[in-house]
Amino acid sequence: MTRHSIVVRLNAADRGRVAVTDKDSKVSNLQFISTGKRLDHGVGQILRGLMQRRLYPGETAIDLAILAATVTAADTRISREEDAQDSWTREIDLYLPVSNVDLxxxxxxxxxxxxRFLTGDIWRVSFRGRQRGMRSLIRRPVRRVSGSFDTVCLFSGGLDSFVGAIDLLESGRDAIFVSHYKDASTKSQEVCAARLSKQYGDFARRNVRAxxxxxxxxxxxxxxxxxxxxRSFIFFALAALAADAIEGETPIHVPENGLISLNVPLDPLRLGAWSTRTTxxxxxxxxxxxxxxLGIGAKLHNPxxxxxKGxxxxxxxxxxxxxxxxxxxxxxxxxxKGRWKKLPxxxxxxxxPCLIRRASIEAAFGKDxxxxxxxxxxxxAxxxxxxxxxxxxxxxxxxxxLGMDPNLARLLIYKPGPLDDYSAIETSEYAEVFKRGIAEVGTFVNTVRIS
Structure with a gap:
């Protein structure tokens, strides 16, 4: 087992000694600025997109984006199989420079x-002040300006986010859509954006990507x-970056159907590697x-x-x-996954997700x-x-x-995590959407033969 310590350096001049907690850990330095004050690794990309739309987030929101990017680095570059004692639970320490150490x-x-809840790993985070000359990481206008946007929405190119975008645009909200993409997901996002542009006009103006x-x-x-x-840590942080640049308390819409959001394990082994707690x-x-x-005026909301999904x-x-x-x-x-068969x-x-998609489309439209x-x-078969x-x-x-015991849903919805933040009425609604979601998929798969 190897414990990892990732030390964030804003630029090459950030050479100050950082005392790591675990002296035996593998220490890696991660630099975020190669030239000037332009942030790399996608954070600068979305900042430029926001500023082109006259949106200027505060330094705390930028700190949050850098933290989330560092979490992404650790999550995607530290192997569970090679570095975790049980081939799953990694031990990761992060050391970051921030604008307000006490906060x-x-x-x-x-x-x-x-x-820990999101990834199943053991994390420790430690903060220090930014070095001299790095008090502000973006140049802001002397007078506060703001674009016309009034809400933020995550936009992935998935079916739920597409419905969320349609509903916001139909309702007349002036939304800015925040996307995180990888190479494989780029085409889907672009095609969805093009269709929204054709239907509602210039979606590109509303869409910032990283x-x-x-x-x-x-x-x-x-x-x-x-x-x-x-992965959702970076999604929410990028959305918060946009929301912080909009005056007032800004809604962040997170479009996700209740079945996926709850993600109740379908069997006792499902709390392992492929279970997600994203929303x-x-x-x-x-x-x-x-x-x-943190004083970031944003309110997360899954409508x-x-x-x-149906x-x-x-x-x-x-x-x-x-x-x-x-x-x-x-x-x-x-x-x-089809690349091994040379499939696109x-x-x-x-x-x-495919089964839930197929069932929902069949339920809504009769044909997929x-x-x-x-x-x-x-x-x-x-x-x-x-x-x-x-x-x-x-x-x-x-x-x-659930067909034999519908009341079982009220117990199963607590399997992935607590629901203590919600009222009895809301937890009852969660149990009901879980039952309806399973029924929706069950109707689709019950006649599938397996041998």
Missing amino acids: WSSNARRIERML NVSFDKNDLPGLGTETTTRG HPFYMARWQGLLDN YRFKT EMLSECMNGTFIAESYDATVSCSSIT PGHCGYCT VTEYSVPNLHAR LDATKAEATEVRAFQMMHRR
Whole structure:
């Protein structure tokens, strides 16, 4: 087992000694500025996009973006298999320069708990002051200016975020959409953005994007990790960066159906490597507390937390447009998994997100024109020894369990994490959306044969 310490250096002049807590840990330095004051690794990319739209976030929000980018670096470059004692739980220390040491240090334990819940790893974070000459990382106008935007929304190129974008634009909100992308997801985001532009006009004006990524040259000697359990930390931080630049308390819309958001394990082993807590209500409440403590005027909101994916589609404010355009979106958990068969990026058709997608489209529209690597799950018996059958069987079993005992849902929704932040009425709503979501998928998969 190897404990890792990542020390953030703003630029080459940041040479001050940083005392790491664990002297035996592997220490890696991560530099964020190569020339001048232009931040690298995608943080500068989104800052430039915001400033081009007359949006100037504060230094605390920039600190948060750098922290989140560092979390991304650790999450994607420290191997669970090679560096964790149990091949899962990594031990990671982060050391960051910030604009207000006292403010950040008072929130260190909260951040560590959030990251532990999100990734399953053991984190420690430590803060120090920025070096001289780095008090401000962007140039702001003398007089405060602000663009016309009044809300922020995450935009991934997925089906839920596409519905969220349509509903916001239909309602007349002047939203700015924040996207994080990787190479494989770029095309989907661009196609979705193009369709929104055609329908609602110049979506590019509303969309700021960033590719926050780190290669082997950024952190020499480290490996790679593909589970990316920490990915939503950067999503929320980039959205907060945009929200902080808008005057007043700004809503951050996080469009995600209730079934995926709760992510109740379908079987006892599901709290492992491929389970995600990206938009879990407990995690979002912890994030809201952090934003409040940091003085960032933003309110996280998932307007679809009590909706199934099929209900989102059926109730979309532009039903004709979503029915004609859903095929542009991507839902698959790993759109590049077909590369071993020399297939282009696309939907596998049998992972959990693909099954929820297929069921929702069938429920809303009766027919699904999306292309899947397994185009028809009902055409033949699925091989029980292969991945194509794993999630289908899990959904079938959960559907049967709830059919025999519907009240079980009230217990199962607590499996992924606490719901103490919510009222009895809200937790009842979560149980109901879980039941309806499982029923939606169960209706689709119950006649699939497995042998």
